[in-house]
Amino acid sequence: MPDTFGSMDAAALQRLFDRDAIREHLDHFAYCVDDKRWRDWENCFTETATVTFPFAAYEGRYGLAQWGETALAPFQATHHLSSNLAITIAGDDAEVRSKLLAAHVPQSEHTDNHFDIAGTYHWRLVRTPDGWRIQSLRLDITYTNGLDETGLAG
Numbered sequence: 636m637p638d639t640f641g642s643m644d645a646a647a648l649q650r651l652f653d654r655d656a657i658r659e660h661l662d663h664f665a666y667c668v669d670d671k672r673w674r675d676w677e678n679c680f681t682e683t684a685t686v687t688f689p690f691a692a693y694e695g696r697y698g699l700a701q702w703g704e705t706a707l708a709p710f711q712a713t714h715h716l717s718s719n720l721a722i723t724i725a726g727d728d729a730e731v732r733s734k735l736l737a738a739h740v741p742q743s744e745h746t747d748n749h750f751d752i753a754g755t756y757h758w759r760l761v762r763t764p765d766g767w768r769i770q771s772l773r774l775d776i777t778y779t780n781g782l783d784e785t786g787l788a789g
Contacts (some may be wrong), residue, residue, distance in 0.1 A: 653724050653767070657731060657760060660767045665715040668707070673700035681761060687773040690787050697768045710750075712740040717756060727762035732747045735774065739787065750781040752788055 654705060660679065667676035677700035680686075686693045719734040732755060739750045747748050754776040760767045779788045 650724055653729070654722050657722055657729055657767050658720060660760070661717060661720070661731070661758070663735065665717055668703070669713050673704045676700060676703055681763065684769055685771045689774065689776055706787065710739040711740055711743040714738040729760040729767065731758040731760065732756065733755055733758070749789070750779065750783045752779050753777050
């Protein structure tokens with residue numbers, strides 16, 4: 636069997652490693668939200684990060700955990716799916732676009748009552764000594780479904 640990586644140059648191999656690390660980081664981001672691990676979620680960002688959602692914007696990492704927790708407090712359960720990642724890497728910077736489908740369930744015992752958001756995430760990540768971190772995140776909503784009693788979708 637031929638050595639698949641033997642003919643690959645170091646830069647191409649690094650791009651594959653970086654793409655995988657970015658995908659894992661963005662998966663981690665979603666799991667932190669759905670598991671309500673707000674400090675871990677906050678650590679997905681750089682210290683100077685900006686987050687722009689339809690309902691509000693936030694600058695800096697300090698206090699971001701409380702901000703996210705407060706925004707999603709009305710929901711006992713959430714389910715965030717992010718797919719179709721388009722990743723462009725230039726050195727220590729990466730631009731990513733992904734599709735979002737997120738369900739927000741106010742009461743876990745009534746799973747048929749939920750508010751859904753679909754849209755596009757626009758991410759900018761930077762390589763840090765601790766790995767890739769989110770420098771900016773913007774969500775553009777394509778559609779919503781269900782009754783948004785919280786104003787989450789803006």
